[in-house]
Amino acid sequence: MVQRLSAEARASALRELPGWTEMSGREAITRTFTFADFNEAFGFMTRVALVAEKRDHHPEWRNVYRTVEVVLATHDAGGVTVRDIELAGAMDVIAAAKGG
Numbered sequence: 001m002v003q004r005l006s007a008e009a010r011a012s013a014l015r016e017l018p019g020w021t022e023m024s025g026r027e028a029i030t031r032t033f034t035f036a037d038f039n040e041a042f043g044f045m046t047r048v049a050l051v052a053e054k055r056d057h058h059p060e061w062r063n064v065y066r067t068v069e070v071v072l073a074t075h076d077a078g079g080v081t082v083r084d085i086e087l088a089g090a091m092d093v094i095a096a097a098k099g100g
């Protein structure tokens with residue numbers, strides 16, 4: 001099983017992921033994406049869903065109109081792993097292509 005990152009390793013990974021922060025009260029990382037409208041927000045979620053399914057690693061998220069709040073953690077590991085860091089990076093690339 002993939003290993004939880006230490007607090008130090010998480011902090012170091014987050015320095016490379018602007019917009020992502022540590023969640024308070026839980027070992028997870030979070031980012032809120034804001035898009036132009038619902039269509040762009042849902043398009044982002046659709047693209048991410050395909051990547052998540054392919055990787056067998058899935059976000060926790062909440063969509064309200066044009067915003068998508070994302071929380072990433074590896075449930076099996078009880079914390080943040082490299083799989084979360086990689087999915088966060090992939091979400092950033094997808095969002096940037098849509099202006100999020």
Ligand SMILES: C[C@H](O)[C@H](O)[C@H]1CNC2=NC(N)=NC(=O)C2=N1
Pocket residue numbers: 056057058059072073074075076077
């Ligand atoms: C059986 C399956 O591989 C696991 O349930 C996967 C699916 N997607 C997952 N996604 C996330 N974020 N964490 C997990 O631990 C996880 N486990």
